[in-house]
Amino acid sequence: MSSDPESPKLEDGHQLLLKRLGVTIDAGTLRLALTHRSYAYENGGIPTNERLEFLGDSILGFSVTDALYRDNPTLPEGELAKRRSAVVSTRALASIARSLGVGEFIYLGQGERLTKGRNKSSILADTMESLIGATYLTHGIETARELVMRLVGPLLADSAVLGAGTDWKTNIQEIAAARHLGTIEYEITGTGPDHNRSFSARLLIGGQHFGTGAGPSKKEAERSAAAAGWNVLQERFAGKGGAAGSASGTAAG
Structure with a gap:
């Protein structure tokens, strides 16, 4: 005991x-x-x-x-x-x-x-x-x-x-490649004490802002930003073969 x-x-x-x-x-x-x-x-x-x-x-x-x-x-x-x-x-x-x-x-x-x-x-x-x-x-x-x-x-x-369960970051890579959108970057900022940090991420593709996300880790913040970016891309390319075009659209998480 x-x-x-x-x-x-x-x-x-x-x-x-x-x-x-x-x-x-x-x-x-x-x-x-x-x-x-x-x-x-x-x-x-x-x-x-x-x-x-x-x-x-x-x-x-x-x-x-x-x-x-x-x-x-x-x-x-x-x-x-x-x-x-x-x-x-x-x-x-x-x-x-x-x-x-x-x-x-x-x-x-x-x-x-x-x-x-x-x-x-x-x-x-x-x-x-x-x-x-x-x-x-x-x-x-x-x-x-x-x-x-x-x-x-x-x-x-x-x-x-x-x-x-969707691998949003892989989806974004596929879309950017299929549409020749440019380099993908995630700008990360963190706040709070070391034992309780929170993070935010901005998704940039070809230097343009496509989405923002937040999470308890850098990985989660990037994933959230990628999910937001997917929605922006869906709207932008609506009627033009979908966001992914010739890309696969989704990937296993």
Whole structure:
């Protein structure tokens, strides 16, 4: 048992988390699923949730792939892959975790707690995968798949989430090449303290401004700017063969 003063408080909430998940998981496996490596390091090198995360990632991917294949008999492989990528992404899993309040139950080291680790998308997404893995160990594949579809299934019909799986930056590259628009650049600016930075990006193509985006990382800001730029290009080239022209239009995320 850890000497961490937060530990009893976290354990008191385990039943609430299980109620939200709609499953039962034995106490030891649940605690392991919620143990981040930062906490393990500060508490004598105890086991972390990373092996469960590895297991849950495979179950998540298979369950979503199976559902997509069965429910969309006419979709080509590329579109199936794009949809799977969208709903198993860090962004999507973190959103699910936030809706369940998973962050408040994760065992984190002091450094992660001080830097708002309970709301970091990467930690939340990894913990969701470890909880899926824990469910599998406790109940087997069918219950684990039911959990996955209960949590992720609604996202398969959410156009906003599916759109988030689109590789907008690749789309912009294809459009710029097909239309001979010039060099692509992203101007990045950052604000806020080092542990809580936010970024904005301006998309320039051939020196012209096509879109602005924002996000918690440079990558997300660029991606958001590219998505905005895609809409501008769609309007500009409407009636002229579409934005991409001879380009492919979309790419798997």
